[in-house]
Amino acid sequence: MKRTKVIDALKCTAYGSEICVKGWVRTKRGGKGIFFIALNDGSTIKNVQIVGDEANFQEETLKRITTGACLSVVGKLVESPAAGQASEIQATAIEILGDCDNTYPLQKKGASWEYLRTVAHLRPRTNTFGAILRIRHNMAMAIHTYFHEHGYFYFHTPLITASDCEGAGNMFQVTTKNLYDLKKDEQGKIIYDDDFFGEQTSLTVSGQLEGELGATALGAIYTFGPTFRAENSNTPRHLAEFWMIEPEVAFLDQEELMELEEDFIKYCVRWALDNCKDDLEFLNKMVDKGLIERLEGVLKEDFVRLPYTEGIRILQEAKENGKKFEFPCEWGDDLASEHERYLVEEYFKKPVIMTDYPRSFKSFYMKQNAPVAVDSPDGASVGYKGSVAPGPTMQGTDVLFPSIGEIIGGSVREESYDKLMAEIKRREMDMSHLWWYLDTRKYGSCPHAGFGLGFERLILFITGMQNIRDVIPFPRTPRNAEF
């Protein structure tokens, strides 16, 4: 008999008809000769209730219906007398497809997140992870739909690369060399001539540089793929392998880039509210009571546009009024997450797009603003003392979110070959592997801009989960690559 998915069985009103459902036992209870099974097949957060008369089944079969066991059930669909469900199934035949004994690690309710990470191979079968993973799928669909509807082309950038986009050097090497017998030159440097690619290669930290090649040909592209960072950050917001969405658009200026960032995030949030209602309601009840209200709130807010220099002024003022920060926040410092969260959660109480950063901690490719003199009103207002010139700020546009911090990192790109080269020289960067990138500035260079959204950080926000390890099926973090 053809199987009906639980999600469809629950909607079906053809009472009296015979159907077959298959899934895993969530709970089984009974009494007075009647048993009740809550069966789930992953198609929805909801279980279908199976009701049966014990007298109609073998004792041996009934014993094997334990939490976690996999069943095939045939029965009559009936209107349910129980509250909260339209229909249930009166079982006529039950086949045990897979037994599940009492060593099953998910028997107890209320297991901690930490414990569930140790059984990541089974945790998708819990209600919470089922909800998170269905939402994750839905957000991927939202993202592809948004870009497709707005005329962007899905552009596939390589995962193996010989260049370091962000220039931070946190890359995983890719090699087929025998690590027990490395050939080195006189200076002790490893020789890569005989390696697979004939040069040193790594897993990419970002598809942006190749994305720019796409944008300067197709006009508007986006990437959506895994990226890898070997930074030793054991935080609730960092993964060594995460998914990133990177649109890159020709002829976009800073104002338009910010509009795109805001519109795109709001579209994703709206998609979740429209398409993931049951799962969000479950998470709102079990994980985070303010979740749905927060999601709806974001749709109503205009994101704040905040120049970095103004952000530093607000943070300094907070310090003067007694606010304690662990890390320094002088002009020129990269903001720590405590600073981002103060601005977003306490000061503005809404998402913030921070702009125009000092170049000290931003990437070489960002468009440079005209330099600000130290003795100008702008230079003075940032409290820049004496000898060191602030240098030009760069047209970054990072989006900071409540409870997440940085969710998007973006910028307008420097399109002037001369300015870009000057910055590369100033940083003493080795550009031998990036000659092709510089060609975009040599041949028909154009203004363009783009950003990177961390997919898991978006899922953190949408689900209300607190740890990034819990919004990806199999997290990769320092000292952890199991499953």
Ligand code: 4AD
């Ligand atoms: O700010 P990032 O480093 O920007 C770039 O890589 C640019 N090339 C993007 C672009 O303009 N095309 O990273 C972008 C986003 C961050 O805002 C954050 O959401 C996420 O990627 N991210 C991480 N997410 C999880 N774990 C990590 N280790 C992450 N590092 C960055």
Ligand code: MG
């Ligand atoms: Mg960033």
